[in-house]
Amino acid sequence: MNAIEIKGLKKNFGDKQALKSLNMTVPMGAIYGFIGENGSGKSTTEKIICGLIHPNGGQVKLYGRDYRDGDVRAKVGVLIEAPGCFPNYSVWNNMMLQAANLSIKNPEKEVQKALKMVRMEGAAGNKYKNCSLGMKQRIGIAMALLGDPALLVLDEPLNGLDADGMRIMREVLTDIIKDGKHTVVVSSHLLGELQKIATHYGIIRHGKMLCEMTAEELDASCRTYVALQTKDMNRTKSILGCKYSRVEEDESGYIRVYDAKEPEEIVTYLYQNGVLVSEIKTDKIGLEEYYIDLMNAKEVR
Amino acid sequence: MENVHKLKFESPSFIQRLKGMLGVDFYRLFHTPMFYIFLAIAAFIPALILSTTGMENPDGTMSPQLYTNVWNAIAANTPLYTFNSIGEYANMNMVFIFGGIMVSIFIGHDYKSGYVKQLFTTHAKKQDYMMSKSITCAFAMACMCITYLLGAVVSGLLVGLDFSVNVGSLLIAILSKMIMSLGWASLYTFLNVIFRRYFGVSIASSFFFGTGIPIIAIGMIFGNAAGSVLNIFLYGSSVYACLSSNIVTLLVCLVVSVAWALIYNVLGTILLSKSDVY
Numbered sequence: 001m002n003a004i005e006i007k008g009l010k011k012n013f014g015d016k017q018a019l020k021s022l023n024m025t026v027p028m029g030a031i032y033g034f035i036g037e038n039g040s041g042k043s044t045t046e047k048i049i050c051g052l053i054h055p056n057g058g059q060v061k062l063y064g065r066d067y068r069d070g071d072v073r074a075k076v077g078v079l080i081e082a083p084g085c086f087p088n089y090s091v092w093n094n095m096m097l098q099a100a101n102l103s104i105k106n107p108e109k110e111v112q113k114a115l116k117m118v119r120m121e122g123a124a125g126n127k128y129k130n131c132s133l134g135m136k137q138r139i140g141i142a143m144a145l146l147g148d149p150a151l152l153v154l155d156e157p158l159n160g161l162d163a164d165g166m167r168i169m170r171e172v173l174t175d176i177i178k179d180g181k182h183t184v185v186v187s188s189h190l191l192g193e194l195q196k197i198a199t200h201y202g203i204i205r206h207g208k209m210l211c212e213m214t215a216e217e218l219d220a221s222c223r224t225y226v227a228l229q230t231k232d233m234n235r236t237k238s239i240l241g242c243k244y245s246r247v248e249e250d251e252s253g254y255i256r257v258y259d260a261k262e263p264e265e266i267v268t269y270l271y272q273n274g275v276l277v278s279e280i281k282t283d284k285i286g287l288e289e290y291y292i293d294l295m296n297a298k299e300v301r
Numbered sequence: 302m303e304n305v306h307k308l309k310f311e312s313p314s315f316i317q318r319l320k321g322m323l324g325v326d327f328y329r330l331f332h333t334p335m336f337y338i339f340l341a342i343a344a345f346i347p348a349l350i351l352s353t354t355g356m357e358n359p360d361g362t363m364s365p366q367l368y369t370n371v372w373n374a375i376a377a378n379t380p381l382y383t384f385n386s387i388g389e390y391a392n393m394n395m396v397f398i399f400g401g402i403m404v405s406i407f408i409g410h411d412y413k414s415g416y417v418k419q420l421f422t423t424h425a426k427k428q429d430y431m432m433s434k435s436i437t438c439a440f441a442m443a444c445m446c447i448t449y450l451l452g453a454v455v456s457g458l459l460v461g462l463d464f465s466v467n468v469g470s471l472l473i474a475i476l477s478k479m480i481m482s483l484g485w486a487s488l489y490t491f492l493n494v495i496f497r498r499y500f501g502v503s504i505a506s507s508f509f510f511g512t513g514i515p516i517i518a519i520g521m522i523f524g525n526a527a528g529s530v531l532n533i534f535l536y537g538s539s540v541y542a543c544l545s546s547n548i549v550t551l552l553v554c555l556v557v558s559v560a561w562a563l564i565y566n567v568l569g570t571i572l573l574s575k576s577d578v579y
Contacts, residue, residue, distance in 0.1 A: 047577075047578075050418075050422040051421060051422060052418055052421060052422060052577065052578040052579075053577035053578065053579075054575075054577060063310070065310070069310075070312045070426065071310040071311055071312045072310055073312065073422070073423060074310070074311065074312035074313070074423060075310060076422060076423060077423070078418070078419065078422040078423070080415075080418055080422075081415060081418070082414070082415040083415070083419070084414055084415040084416040084417070084418055084419035084420070085414065085415075085416075086329070086410070086414055086416070087414070088333075089332070097325045097328060097329075098419065100321045100322075100324045100325050100328075101321050101322055101325050101419075101420060101423070102313075102321065102423060103313035103317040103318060103320070103321040143419065147423065149423075153422075
C-alpha cells in the first residue's frame with residue numbers, strides 16, 4: 001500500500017498544460033523529496049493532493065482511497081506557501097484555532113505536543129506577526145502536525161531558514177517518520193539539505209515525472225569522481241583536459257575528474273607530465289549535481 | 302501493510318465540524334477590532350441622522366427634519382418599497398449595507414492569510430464553511446441592529462423626539478430585521494465566495510445589493526402595489542418589517558430569510574466545490 005498513488009494526472013490553466021499525465025508513487029513511511037525547477041508543476045501536484053485544486057484528468061489515491069474521501073482528507077496535514085495564521089494572534093491562539101477546526105479532543109495537550117516537536121514551546125505566547133521566517137515555517141509544520149496526520153505535504157519548508165533552523169527542521173522531519181506511520185512529501189530547491197533527509201525522490205519537469213528513485217538508487221546512480229589539488233591548478237587542468245573528457249574546478253578549489261577509473265591512474269599521468277599532486281580523494285556527486293546532470297541530459301535530447 | 306491497519310481513517314461528524322468552525326469564527330469575530338468598529342458605526346448612523354436633521358443652518362434657516370418620531374429611524378410606518386425622501390429610506394435597513402462591508406472584510410482575511418487553504422485541505426467541507434460564515438456574520442449584523450437601536454434611542458432622547466409607538470409592532474419590526482440578518486449574511490458570504498480573488502469587487506457587490514437598488518428599481522416601476530411580490534426578496538422583507546408589523550410580518554421575514562440563506566449556502570457550496578482554491 002502506498003501513501004500516494006497518482007496516475008496520468010493532468011491539469012490545465014487556460015491554454016497552459018501544468019501537468020501532463022504525471023505519475024507519482026509515494027510509499028508509506030517515506031520522506032519523499034519532490035524536486036523540480038520553478039513552474040515544473042510541483043505546487044500544482046501538491047495542491048491537487050491537498051484537494052485545493054481540481055485535476056482535468058487522471059487518478060489520485062491516498063492510502064488506496066480517492067483523494068476527495070473525507071476520512072482520508074482528515075489524515076492530511078499541509079504547509080503550502082504560508083501556514084494560514086492570523087498575524088495579530090499569538091502562536092498558541094493560532095494553534096488552538098486550528099485544533100478547534102480539526103475538532104481535536106484535548107486541544108491544549110495536542111498543541112503543546114506539536115509545538116514541542118518543532119522546538120517552539122518557548123514561543124507560544126509570541127504574536128505570529130512578530131515571529132521570524134524560520135519560526136513561521138516551524139509553526140506551519142506544527143499546525144500541519146495537529147490531528148496526527150498520516151500524510152504531511154510541505155511546500156518549500158526549508159526556505160528562509162538559517163543553519164540552525166535547517167538542522168531543527170531535519171530533526172523534526174526525521175522524528176516524524178520514525179514510527180513508520182507517517183509519510184512526508186517535501187518539495188525544496190535546497191537539494192543538499194533535502195539529500196540529508198529524503199528516503200525517496202521524484203524529479204518533475206514540464207509537468208511530467210522524469211524519474212522516481214529511492215535514496216539508495218540515487219546513491220548507486222551518482223557517478224564517482226576524483227578530486228585533487230596541485231600547486232599549479234591551471235596547468236593541471238589543461239594537462240588533464242588532454243586525456244579526460246570532463247575536468248572541472250569545484251567551489252572548494254579541487255579539480256574534479258569524472259571519467260577516471262582510479263586515482264593512481266591520474267597521479268601517474270600527472271607525474272609523467274611533471275605535476276605533483278598535493279591532495280587527492282574520490283567522492284560521489286550529490287543530488288544537486290545529479291539533478292543538474294539529469295536536466296542537462298534531457299535538454300540535449 | 303501492517304502500518305495501514307494501524308491508521309484509523311475517520312473524520313469528525315457534521316456537528317463536530319460545524320461546532321469547531323463556529324468556535325473559530327466567533328473567536329475571531331470577538332477578537333477583531335473590526336467587529337466593534339462596525340457596532341459603533343451602527344450606533345453612530347441613527348445618531349448622525351437624528352442629531353443633524355432639524356438643526357439651524359448657518360444662514361438662519363432650519364434644515365428639514367427627517368423624523369418627528371424616533372422610531373421612524375428604525376422603520377417606516379408602512380412598507381415603502383420605493384421612497385420620496387431619504388427619511389423614508391434611512392432606517393435600520395442601513396445596517397445591512399454596512400454589514401455587507403464587514404462580511405467582505407471578515408471573509409477577505411480568510412483568503413489573504415491562507416487560512417482557507419489550511420481549512421479545505423483537512424476536515425472542513427465547503428458547506429461547513431458557508432454555514433459557519435453565514436451564522437457568524439448574521440450574529441454580527443443582529444448585534445449591529447441592537448447598537449443601531451441604542452444609538453437611535455439615545456440620540457432621540459437628546460434631540461427630544463416623540464417616542465410614541467405601538468410597542469408590539471415595534472418589537473416585531475426589530476426582531477424581524479434581526480432575523481433578516483441571516484439571509485443578508487448568506488447573500489454576502491455567497492458574493493464574497495464568487496469574488497474571493499477581488500476584494501474590491503466583493504465590497505462593491507455587497508454594497509450594491511445591500512442598498513436594495515434592484516428591488517427599489519422594481520418598486521419604482523410597479524409602485525408599492527408590487528409589495529407582496531417584492532417581499533420574497535431580502536430587501537423587500539426587510540422593508541416589510543415596519544412599524545405596522547404583526548405576527549405575519551415576523552413569519553414572512555423568518556421564511557424569506559431562512560429560504561434565501563439555504564439557497565445562497567447551497568449555491569456557495571456548489572461554487573466552492575467546483576472551483577480551485579488559490
